Amino acid sequence: MKHKILILLIVLTIQPWLVLSRINSNQPKTVHIKSYSEKYITIDQQQTGQLTANADKAGKNESFIMTELAEGKVCFMAGNSKYIAADADSGQLLAGSPVIADREKFTIVKISEDWIAIKAYNGKFVSVSIDGKFILVAGQNLVKEQELFKLIII
Numbered sequence: 001m002k003h004k005i006l007i008l009l010i011v012l013t014i015q016p017w018l019v020l021s022r023i024n025s026n027q028p029k030t031v032h033i034k035s036y037s038e039k040y041i042t043i044d045q046q047q048t049g050q051l052t053a054n055a056d057k058a059g060k061n062e063s064f065i066m067t068e069l070a071e072g073k074v075c076f077m078a079g080n081s082k083y084i085a086a087d088a089d090s091g092q093l094l095a096g097s098p099v100i101a102d103r104e105k106f107t108i109v110k111i112s113e114d115w116i117a118i119k120a121y122n123g124k125f126v127s128v129s130i131d132g133k134f135i136l137v138a139g140q141n142l143v144k145e146q147e148l149f150k151l152i153i154i
Helices: 001-015 018-022
Strands: 029-035 040-044 051-055 064-068 073-077 083-086 093-097 107-112 116-119 125-128 136-140 148-154
Touching: 051 093, 051 136, 093 136, 116 148
Parallel strands: none
Antiparallel strands: 029 040, 029 064, 029 148, 040 051, 064 073, 073 083, 073 107, 083 093, 107 116, 116 125, 125 136
């Protein structure tokens, strides 16, 4: 309980620019993203654009181009040359958008030295589903274990 309260307080008080200032430029960066379970975020092998957190190693499908945008936002381009967006209805993250609009903009929230949370346009945190499919969905109000990620700049 003590950790949940601490995480909530950090989320409520931290500013997105603290993480972005560490990145240090507006130049696009190639990144890998690891989930709390130490699995890499990957785009599916069938190229439907679905994102899951179930890869053991980082390769092309686990590499994303992260670009800083205005107002502390970032966007991510997947290996299929499409931007990641949160679906307007389900919140599911899909790499299928050819342009950057509101649904393709995310805010990185620093939780600790190693961990971040990712907030989507709908104000919800990105989470890894615990149903065995490990799908990424922007649908959580609070940061718990399933909403923790590591951003690895390569």
